[in-house]
Amino acid sequence: MHIQKILFTLLFCLASVNAFAAGDYKAGKIKAYTCTGCHGIVDYNNTYPTYHVPRIGGQNREYLVISLKAFRTGERAHKNMNLQAEALSDQDIEDIASYLAAQTNSAGDE
Secondary structure (H helix, E strand, O other): OHHHHHHHHHHHHHHHHHHHOOOOHHHHHHHOOOOHHHHOOOOOEEOOOOEEOOOOOOOOHHHHHHHHHHHHHOOOOOHHHHHHHHOOOHHHHHHHHHHHHOOOOOOOOO
16 A cells, blocks of 8 residues: 555656646747747737737636637638648647746736
8 A cells, every 4th residue: 555655746746747748948949939029019919910919928827728729720710820820739739838928018028
């Protein structure tokens, strides 16, 4: 029984480390540069077709990952975002989400 508790604790610790190491903040800062072209402008509205561009700096990390993956597969339809996300790997998405989630304002700046 004692060995089982130790193994469970070790497994839990290893799983926790992987969850926190999923995205690289510094790599995400570089990769998110393109995102700031639209999402980095406070209260930005696209000209044509007209739509409000949402804030992404400070968003929930998991939400960003899920959204980018959905744009990449086309599950979430938006021509510009589908094209942008299409070129992203899973690691790119994890890095970008880690960087953007750590931001405190809508511009995605530190």
